[in-house]
Amino acid sequence: MPRIRTIKPAFWDSPDTAAADLRTRLLYIAMWNWADDYGIGDATPVRLIGFAFPNDEIPVSDYPRILSEVSRAYGVVYFEHAGRRYFVIPEWEKHQRTEKRAKPDEALIEAANAAISAAQRPDAESPRNSAEIPPLSDGTPGAGTGEQGNRGTGEQTTTARENDEPWPPEPQDAVDAEVLNSAPKFIDNPSRPTPPKPTDAARTVVRTTLGTGYPRTTIDRLAVQVIKLAREGHPDALIREALHEWDHRADCMKAEFLPTVLGDIVKRSRAAPAANGHQLQGADLRAAENEKFKRQLRQLRQQQELP
Known part of the structure; x- marks a missing residue:
């Protein structure tokens, strides 16, 4: 289960972070959330990449390269234990303090400590120039700055194994091939719907109502709100009136306030239907007609009471 972790400010301006691309940085931070209280996490590519990028369509063929990049940039070590693939963050103990840990x-x-020791041996093969995921229980940490789990300062990590004990067996290449052959081409996450994107028609409604004085980003955000309101069944005239009021209200600093503005207009129309310029429909129209009939009835009674 993902956990809340602490990310130190020094991580963002460290040399290792500067040398890594944006996707590698994001995956590394996701690994901190994905890891347990001892810096160890499930490195099954489909699960790990799916957790880090749930809304991105990433080809499965890119998984080995992405995982290899995070190992090269930050010294993450991959290893195998009990037939499963794991990763371990060597600098975990230096940068992450956990008050209450789960039972180890x-x-x-x-196995994780043994993999770290194997990766730090002088004769360990570096995955720096490899386009594939590093072999399990391998991956050479670089010099780094030691900030927020960056690749150490050359200090040896305390391990639970002595050097004379055998190292875990190297994995077979068939593990990666099995993942590539069985996994879907793209990660699909139906639990999180794709956010709506602005359409040309919605942008036209915004521009014709407010003009071209707003930047494109604001126009696009307003267009998204226009699409949402239209899908809810609000008439075009009411949406345009909401845009006008949003433009003139000092308390509306974000495009996402547009539905609130429209709601205020509807409330006012119910309180005083004749004072609003947009055309009422449905329940609002019936309420306005009932109010008009009541006023006419009161006027008729008043006339009958006159001498």
């Missing part, structure tokens, strides 16, 4: 899996922690 001693065998898993031992």
Whole structure:
């Protein structure tokens, strides 16, 4: 289960972060959320990439390169334990303080420490020039700055294994091939609907109502709100009136306030139907007609009471 983690400000201006592309940086931060209280996380590519980029369509063929990049940039080590693929963040203990930890899996922690030691050996093969995911229990941390889990300062990490104990077996290449052959071409996350995008028609409504004085980003955000209101069944005249009022109200600093403005207009129309310029429809129209009939009835009674 993902967890809340602390990201230090020094992470953002460290040399390792500056050398990594944006997607690599984001995946590394996601790994901190994905890891357990000991800096170890499930490195099954479909699960890890799906957690980090739930709304992005990333081809499965890119997974090995993405995972290799985060290992090259930040020294993340991949290893295998009990037939499953894991990652471990070597600098975890230096930068993440956890007051209450879950019960440790001693065998898993031992395997992770062994993988870190293997990666820090002078003869360990560096994945820096590799386009594939680093072999499990391999991956060479670089010099780095040591900030927020960056690739250490050359200090050795304390391990649960002695150097004379055997290292975990190297994984078979078939593991990656199995993932590539069985996983879908793109990650699909139906639980999170795709946010609406502004259409040319919605932009035209905004521009013809407010002019061209607003920047394109504001026009697009307003257009998205126009689409939402239209889908809810609000008439075009009412939406345009809401745009006019939004433009003149000092308390409307964001385009996302447009539905609130429209709601205020509807409330006023129900309180005083004749004072509004837009054409009422449905329940609002019936309420206005009833109010008009009541006024006419009162006037008729008053006339009958006159001598």
